Amino acid sequence: MTPQLEDLFAFLRFPSISTDSQHRGDVRACAHWLIEKLRSMGLDTELHETPGHPIVTARNTHQADKKTLMIYGHYDVQPVDPVELWDTDPFEPVIKEGRIWGRGSTDNKGQMLAHVLGVEETLQDHGELPVNLILLFEGEEEIGSPNLVPFLEKHKEALACDVIAVSDTGMVAKGVPTMGYGLRGITCCEVTVHGPSGDLHSGVYGGAVANPATAVARLVASLHDADGRIAIDGFYDDVRPLEQWERDMWAKVPGVSDEDTLAITGSPETFGEPGYSSSERLWARPTAEVNGIGGGYQGEGSKTVIPAKAMAKFSFRLVPDQEPADIMRKVKAHLLKHCPKGVTVDVEIGHDGKPFFADPHSENGKAGQAALKEAFGVDPVLIREGGSIPIIQDMKEILGVESLMLGLALPDCQIHAPNENYWIENFEAGIRLNKALMRELASS
Amino acid sequence: MTPQLEDLFAFLRFPSISTDSQHRGDVRACAHWLIEKLRSMGLDTELHETPGHPIVTARNTHQADKKTLMIYGHYDVQPVDPVELWDTDPFEPVIKEGRIWGRGSTDNKGQMLAHVLGVEETLQDHGELPVNLILLFEGEEEIGSPNLVPFLEKHKEALACDVIAVSDTGMVAKGVPTMGYGLRGITCCEVTVHGPSGDLHSGVYGGAVANPATAVARLVASLHDADGRIAIDGFYDDVRPLEQWERDMWAKVPGVSDEDTLAITGSPETFGEPGYSSSERLWARPTAEVNGIGGGYQGEGSKTVIPAKAMAKFSFRLVPDQEPADIMRKVKAHLLKHCPKGVTVDVEIGHDGKPFFADPHSENGKAGQAALKEAFGVDPVLIREGGSIPIIQDMKEILGVESLMLGLALPDCQIHAPNENYWIENFEAGIRLNKALMRELASS
Known part of the structure; x- marks a missing residue:
């Protein structure tokens, strides 16, 4: 197992279920692990107490002539019940058939850690980053981020940035890089x-x-x-x-037809609003x-x-x-x-x-699409998402910048459900994506 | 505590939950306790195996010139969840404010044991009973008596009788003896x-x-x-x-008005079929x-x-x-x-x-009413019941005799619910009722 997979496995073993008060200590321990990882990479890190679970931030030394990129993620996870439907222990990750199986493997630990490890590789290769970086990781996304908005408002100046990248959404199909421009x-x-x-x-x-x-x-x-x-x-x-x-x-986007929905969900038929x-x-x-x-x-x-x-x-x-x-x-x-x-x-x-909507054809939007193409080798598709990341809209309103949604989840990743999993190839693509995104933003 | 209450407490301590396979052994242990109790009274007892829980029977030495009375009851109980709503351990009975609290205290252990103890008192006082007695106690009433009908059919001759008495129904109010002539x-x-x-x-x-x-x-x-x-x-x-x-x-029966229903159930209003x-x-x-x-x-x-x-x-x-x-x-x-x-x-x-309906004014019905009057000192009321005892109708069809429903439960006894309870005065009245019933049938 590579050191990068070892890091992910260590991260996944924390049962950081934010909605369950019995796991309060596990959420905190997970935040501390993250702090140590970021500190070991040479970043300035900080654990911010909140009335709920802690917020973790990290940054490099910022320079006035560089663009500032914020990467947002969350280290808390959903509950695991019905636990009897899991084929493996939700908090003891295993690798099977090219995927990592465990709670949080996709949502969101696996995706956010790919960015962290992309930053680590860039630092190892070049000694510095092409952008000013702010990492912002919270432990309450699965319970609606009750303490992040006050945090953003309090630290509005320190968090000033040009664009935010978030990998907490999905790809429409395997091998099809996907940029989201809307959320419910x-x-x-x-x-x-x-x-x-x-x-x-x-x-x-x-x-x-x-x-x-x-x-x-x-x-x-x-x-x-x-x-x-x-x-x-x-x-x-x-x-x-x-x-x-x-x-x-959308009619041309692969993997989202009625037939695909049936195949992915296993429902007996599609059903929803007529028309x-x-x-x-x-x-x-x-x-x-x-x-x-x-x-x-x-x-x-x-x-x-x-x-x-x-x-x-x-x-x-x-x-x-x-x-x-x-x-x-x-x-x-x-x-x-x-x-x-x-x-x-x-x-x-x-x-x-709140729901979120942004123009996918902005300058930063184009940089995001270019980075996706570099990481996956093909042109990305543009979609909206069915899920909700309320903080995306909140960040838009408080920090005045838009988010690039560069998701690495696949439709069969079973997020929020038993047998959550994450393709290793997407974990590796996510590391490449982070490196390409920093380069593209620096040169745009 | 009297020896009769000690017997009841020992009987109640068995968690004989027939619907839950984890309690299979407890149901059997309860049947064995019952066998021992009946044997100690000098009755001929038998434990009959079934594909499910055992059936217990007991009888005195029958004489051709006496009427035959069968007493039916059940020693199994309902589950106890939500167990957190119980004020006391469901299977560690306690006495508070004139009542015995515990699962099965009313339904049906407390009521059936009153009959057993009435028989015991009669035997102690007179050395014999005024009737031929058949006691028939099953352990599957709460799961629909799946094995009792085949048992009745197989032992039809041995179970031949003139009338059946069942105390597994309710009194309309405290101190108001009640004979039921119908069941849903x-x-x-x-x-x-x-x-x-x-x-x-x-x-x-x-x-x-x-x-x-x-x-x-x-x-x-x-x-x-x-x-x-x-x-x-x-x-x-x-x-x-x-x-x-x-x-x-029914309009004159106490304790069953809309206002009584509200007071007993605690519902915000009555609601049901119009008219x-x-x-x-x-x-x-x-x-x-x-x-x-x-x-x-x-x-x-x-x-x-x-x-x-x-x-x-x-x-x-x-x-x-x-x-x-x-x-x-x-x-x-x-x-x-x-x-x-x-x-x-x-x-x-x-x-x-099936539902059950019988004429309350038959000869045996009159004997039942007379016994209720002796036990409680006032005239009984005649009602139907909302609950179901399917075996009453089955016994009518197989054995050809009708059942007297001489219930000792009160509306606030919480049967099938947390904090089931049984008035001690009804336990004592039930013992008197059994003795009076045997006398009344013998002289009718």
């Missing part, structure tokens, strides 16, 4: 439906009181019409229509998804209860020009209006993030 | 909705494939209209309308209940997944003259017909049992 936003909430004060025998009381599990299901069902269009009043009001040039371009292709549904249309639903007895066998309560976790993916706070107001009004009889409903509002 | 039946199924082959990132794939959690919710929502009437084609076809004498009688009171909804109208629903991430924080599958456990309470198999055919047809686009649905059919 997100807003989340959790609904709890309360009925009887305790679980009831469904024979003794069934029929005379409302069942919270039925009620929460009716609420979920109220979110869409039968064709998959979202049925919340005003939900689509601010959606920016797709431009024809995007529809034409749009899979790529259009994913990249330019908003969603209302149930990420979790639960109530009553879910174990082996049967238990004839009416549960005292039931819950559902919702997330809504947003597109330009939807505003998360506006959408959540509409969602909450919908949920309260559609609350079935005989129960009460609580809505707990969660994290959010 | 039941039929159950579990639905699994399958979508993508694995959990998906809801940003990357949300919008282009169906979400099984949304789909299962839409299926659940399809079962009722907004007013609470069941929307399955033909579901009400065979429902026997309530007779006016029942409606008039019926709470007691009518509970005792004479069928239901469609979700006993459990689950899919996706239910832990702390958020996890933005589209789950690969989601499930719901359903039970349907049936009334005369609905047939479980006919209803399940209609349910399954409904679920398949309403399966949302983009997913597949599996329906696993579970246990069932």
Whole structure:
């Protein structure tokens, strides 16, 4: 195993699950490992405390005549359940069939470390970097980056830069370098439906009181019409229509047809908002998804209860020009209006993030595309992304610069799911990409 | 503590959860304890092996000139989750405020043991019983008695009797003895909705494939209209309308008004089929209940997944003259017909049992009412029950005799739920009831 893979394996072994308070110490230990790695490369490093998990920064010695590049990434990861569906230990990475398997291998440790190692190679080869570099790595991306915006605002001058590079998005297919120029936003909430004060025998009381599990299901069902269009009043009001040039371009992008979506997801058929292709549904249309639903007895066998309560976790993916706070107001009004009889409903509002959109044909955008071509040897495609990195839009608003989204994830990388994996060839391409990007920006 | 309470506590300490295969040994140990208790009273006892949990029988020496009374009960119990909502250990009974707290204290160990101890007192006082007695205790009532019907059929001659007494139902209020003459039946199924082959990132794939959690919710929502009437084609076809004498009688029964239902359940309001009171909804109208629903991430924080599958456990309470198999055919047809686009649905059919109805004014019925009056000192009320004891109807069909339902449970006994409890005064009344019943039957 190469020293670069050894570094990645060490990084992946930290179970840095930011959403789970039991892993608080693991997240911190992971940040400290990162600090040590960056320090060993000769960078000035700093661990910044926050009310949550620490932020790690590093920089070279800046020179006035060089462009400043910021590289953003995150060292926290998603939870691993259902853990029984993993073929290998999520936090003991293994190499099989050309890929590295483990939680965070793609999202985002594997991608962010490729940049770090590109910087390391450049320093080893040349003793210095062609750009002023700022590395910014947070430990709370998977919980909505609650402490990064205050950090950016506080350190706005020190973080001043010309462009930001982020590898936390996807390639449309293996060997097809991909630059993203748009992201969906997100807003989340959790609904709890309360009925009887305790679980009831469904024979003794069934029929005379409302069942919270039925009620929460009716609420979920109220979110869409039968064709998959979202049925919340005003939900689509601010959606920016797709431009024809995007529809034409995306129709030619490999790996994102309806057939590809079926093959990748294993779903029995595609399904979504009428009038749009899979790529259009994913990249330019908003969603209302149930990420979790639960109530009553879910174990082996049967238990004839009416549960005292039931819950559902919702997330809504947003597109330009939807505003998360506006959408959540509409969602909450919908949920309260559609609350079935005989129960009460609580809505707990969660994290959010704005959608992002940038012109892919700017000077920095062209440098990003050139770097992708150098790293992969072929022309990149231009897409939007279905996922959300709210901080991209926040950085645009606070620091006044746009981000190049140079993703290294593949559709079958299983991010957020069991058996997350990362192609070794993409890890190596990511190292080349970082080196090329610094050169291209320096010469542009 | 009296020796009778000591017996009950020993009986309750067995975690005889029949639905959970991990407790198989506990169920068997509980059966053996029962055998020993009955043997110590001088009865002929037998432990009958079945493909599932054992059946325990006991009898005195029968005499041709005596009536034969069978007493049926069950020594298995429901699961205990959510265990964190119990104030005390479910399997370490305690006495507080006049009640015994623990799983099975009411359903059914506390009630069946009262009969056993009534027999013991009669034998101690008189050396013999006024009736031929057959005790029949099973360990699979909570999972639908799958092996009792074959047992009854095989031992039909040995189990021949004149009447059956069962204390596995409720009293309408404290101090109001209650004889039941009807029971709801039941039929159950579990639905699994399958979508993508694995959990998906809801940003990357949300919008282009169906979400099984949304789909299962839409299926659940399809079962009722907004007013609470069941929307399955033909579901009400065979429902026997309530007779006016029942409606008039039930309107006068204490403890079952809408206000009582609210107070007992703690629900924010009553809710159910339009046109019926709470007691009518509970005792004479069928239901469609979700006993459990689950899919996706239910832990702390958020996890933005589209789950690969989601499930719901359903039970349907049936009334005369609905047939479980006919209803399940209609349910399954409904679920398949309403399966949302983009997913597949599996329906696993579970246990069932027919509803029961008997004339409360028969000779044996009158003996039951007289025994209740002796045990409690006041006239009993006549009701139907919302719960299901399918074996009551099975025994009627196989053995040709009817059951007296002489319940000792109270509405706040929390059967099937956390903090199940049993009033000591009902335990003592149950012992008196058994003795009076044997006398009344002998003299009737």
